[in-house]
Amino acid sequence: MSASFNTLDTWWQDSLGALPAQSHHNGQSYFNSEPPFTTLIDTASIHPLHQLGLISIEGPDASRFLQGQLTADIEALAIGESTLAAHCDPKGRMHANFYLYCATKDHYLLQLPISVVDTALTALNKYAVFSKATLTDISTEYAAFGFAKVNPVPDNTDLLASLTINTVGSIQWIKRAAITHYLSSLEILDAQWCGSAAWEYRLINAGLSFVQPQTVGEFIPQMFNLDYLGGISFTKGCYTGQEIIARMKYRGKVKRRCFPFITTAANNTLTIGDECLNAEGQLIGTIVGVTNDIKNTPAQSYGMVAIKVADAEEASLSIKGETAITITALPYAVDGDGDK
Secondary structure (H helix, E strand, O other): OOOOOOOOOHHHHHHHHOOOOEEEEOOEEEEOOOOOHHHOOOOOEEEEOOOEEEEEEEOOOHHHHHHOOEOOOHHHOOOOOEEEEEEEOOOOOEEEEEEEEEEEOOEEEEEEEHHHHHHHHHHHHHHHOOOOOEEEEOOOOEEEEEEEOOOOOOOOOOEEEEEEEOOOEEEEEEEHHHHHHHHHHHHHOOOEEOOHHHHHHHHHHOOOOOOOHHHOOOOOHHHHOOOOOOOOOOOOOOOOOHHHHHHHHHOOOOOEEEEEEEEOOHHHOOOOOOEEEOOOOOEEEEEEEEEEEOOOOOOEEEEEEEEEHHHOOOOOEEEOOOEEEEEOOOOOOOOOOOOO
16 A cells, blocks of 8 residues: 555656656655645545556466456456455465456456565466466556546557546556657646655555555455455455455454554654554554655654554554554444454
8 A cells, every 4th residue: 555665767757757846755756736635635636656566467367367366256357347356375364465457358457566566476476377377567568647536538549457446546557658648648637746645645545555565474355454345255266365264254353454544753754564552562553554744744644554453442552652643534334353
């Protein structure tokens, strides 16, 4: 969910340079003209999303292969549709979670943080060797732009895919070679240019979290609330990790869930993987996503923390015992036991 803190590649540096004035902090981008995050909710905005990567899965066995690996029901996904999904190890812990897009029944795209593309590819390729499906990192061929409260240009020959992102908006993937023409086509839209940090804020507001390098192999999908976000099918049959995930729903309890938080953090020092402590200094959770609003005075940080459900309403929570945080409401209700 959070920005990947990667260094911008040359293509992104050149392309962002053609847009209105902006700055970059901790791997996140901010346009000089964009408002503080809290005023974004009703603002039509366009976001260059350099923090995202893209994997192509193509071949006659692509659908069958993914159906046996991912948490979502791939066979129910129509051409042109997208869904949340996760790929897990046999213990049900996520290598990665992502948006899956169906281009054709022989071709799918996985959109995920660029920082975990290699991890996801390695994990999936261990099983792909038994199928007629080819996995390719195409992150350097295409670029992502997010749209919130505004409809993107629909007819564009340079468009690879358009993914619906739950309640947030949509993301278009376009050919990098066509960036000049694409940016010209956006000039007709009445929308504010905003950076990648503001998009992360929108994801947090929607209760969305994504595995980052610091959290690979740490969480089952329910801990990221994928059962409430349409990212898990409990009727599709077997897939890697399915037994553990199903047992958690029908026989166990999900003791940890992701909740949004806000804090005024000095120098924007919070990072993914930081420990969340209660008033007694006991470890009760982990930051899984964070973004910083440097436009606000004082600067504020927003994030998602995977925390014990029983402690989510506790008043005195902190990160590493140093920075106080306040848990805020999810846009959907969770009950902590995995049942709907």
